[in-house]
Amino acid sequence: MSPTRLLTAALVVLTASTAACRKSQAQGTASPQDCVLVEDGWGPAGTVPITVDVVAEGLEVPWGIAWLPGGDALITERPGRVRLLKAGALQPQPVATVRVTRAAEGGLLGIAAHPDFATNRAFYVYVTTDASGKDENRIERWTLSEDHATATFDRVIYGGIPSATYHDGGRLRFGPDGMLYAGTGDARSPDRSQDVNDPAGKLLRLTPEGQVPQDNPFPGSPAFLTGIRNTQGWDWKDASHLYVTDHGPSGETMRRGHDEVSYARAGDNLGWPGIYSCETREGQVTPSLTFDDAAPPGGAALYTGTAIPEWKGSLLVGTLGSRHLHRVEFAADHPARVARHEVYLQDTYGRLREVSMGPDGHLYVTTSNCDGRGDCGPGKDRLLRIRR
Template sequence: MMRRRRTLLAAVLAVTTVAGCGSGGSGSDTSVPAVTVATSPASSVATGSPDLDAAEVMAEGLDVPWGLAFLPGGDALITERDSGQVLRLAAGSGQARPVFQVPGVAAVGEGGLLGVAVSPDFARDNLVYVYFTAEQDNRIGRFRLDGGDFEVVFDGIANASYHNGGRIAFGPDGLLYVGTGDAGNTASSQDPASPNGKILRLTVDGDPAPGNPTSGSPVYSLGHRNVQGLAWDAAGRLFATEFGQNDLDEVNLIEAGRNYGWPEVEGRGGTGGGRFTDPLVTWQVRDASPSGMAIAGNTAYVAALRGERLWTLPLDGPGVGEPVARLQQYGRLRTAQVAPDGALWVTTSNTDGRGDVRDGDDRILRFAAR
């Protein structure tokens, strides 16, 4: 495993309007294709939910939007996978403008500029973190939104044209969590020395976080195929979405040091002999390809790519409730994120080469909290 830090000069772009606002459709489909649900511990979660029947188009005409994160004031930062640009969408403006060009992005296949996260101490340090595919590997870098150099804080995550992972998020503990993929080398997911096929936990400077299962290692959990979503509930529990191979996609409850089975197990059970942790929920891959995940109130919201829907997953009982399919009118959905005002934002991903492009794609949708 390799970690290094270096500084690269990157220019902050001039203000350019790349999207406009509009009005979105409403409606839902509550049909539930076959899913498998396992129980989980009870949780204590705040009330409140977004109105999924009232969509507002915040921006449109975007080029493969991938990551989405919010600044303290409510403005959104959006990454475009293929262009390597970070866009800023001012709350209520309907205009997404480039504010930073990430240097060294190699957009090939599923790789490119992927996840984005805002520093938990943004008011003081003005730092924004990104996960991106470079020529040699996948990396995590950071920059000051008010200008300055670009710094790589973690690298050496193997890349490929697929299974690059890419979701990053700061947890309630102020540490940076990173979802990676196996980059086509399935054995790496079970290799504790590899950062691939893992969830990593890092300090703000890219070092292995204190208290990780193995001292000096960035690995928080292992046995993953391609982690695409990270979200915490009000009780501080971490959930993650994961692409399956031919059979089952997953939502997992992530606990430190646990092994989630890939490539020995896809879905539940198998030949693990008790060594592996079962997922909370599985879907047939045709119904999901779960990417971004957000939790609002007592419900998890999972954006599905191949399934072209938003899965809602109740978390308010002693176990996980039955998932329900919503928002099946927008095509491929990539990211779901809760804004500071409690609204749920969802991004489409129809321009990524695998979807049917609709007028206005790709779009950022907002669903106000009720």
């Protein structure tokens, strides 16, 4: 290459480097106290002694759990079956079979029981299905029979959520306000996450009838949080604040890894695809915890039981690729700041999907080893109970 071309190439690199530096400075980086970046592995091994019980096995990608009054539970299997856990035993026949489109990450996903289930026996599922020849995610309402043995379809309460091979979201939970919250993915189109009028890449908030609540942060929109890539887990710190997990990039914007745990409230923008790792940007939420390597996170629940007092108030997060249960403890005087975090069940039960507090005060976790990315084995997937 001639000296002139060498000089030109050097100037191009210098200009690009300077622009990148200016961009980084404009965004900024949070302090280690406000955003913990784990650069190697996942964190220290957990020190609290625990016991794991296998409550049920023979499941196929159990994605969500809905606890019912009296202690029974409905469990979704991604291929389209709703199973019943009755008196602690998994019943052999499905309660319902839901028509699904078998995309890589789609299918029958989240489930939630109506707050007034004791009187109306209504429950909701998040499902990937065919709608007039096109795949979409939607939320359906079903009614369980009095004996809990069968269920009948009621209606679609919210449809038209974009679907793709990856990033379908899928978690459903009722909040302390009685509203239905649904986590959606960006359907492999990152910029949709920033559009409040597009349901992709959001945490949606709906009435039990599927309407937009009048007090939503964006008038006329079901969006409660924006800037999400593919959340599968969140829980409420209190009536107005949540801890939310989200998947980091898998090559988009030339970046990878950096799954997140964030502290958020109504109307917050979690920053996808704009901020990354511990970057800061005005009007967007910098995560409290992030990892160089991809975990990525499944379900999440705050520990509210008494069986493991050391975990009280901690966020427990199931992870898929990294195959462990992550405990995050937050500072008492600064709920967005991580006080400590640690790893449990590393490479013990494989991929972990749903994390849920049961009515008995114990934490329940499902495995996801039959989803094509783990070792399914003859016992297939399991429901685990974690206690002292």
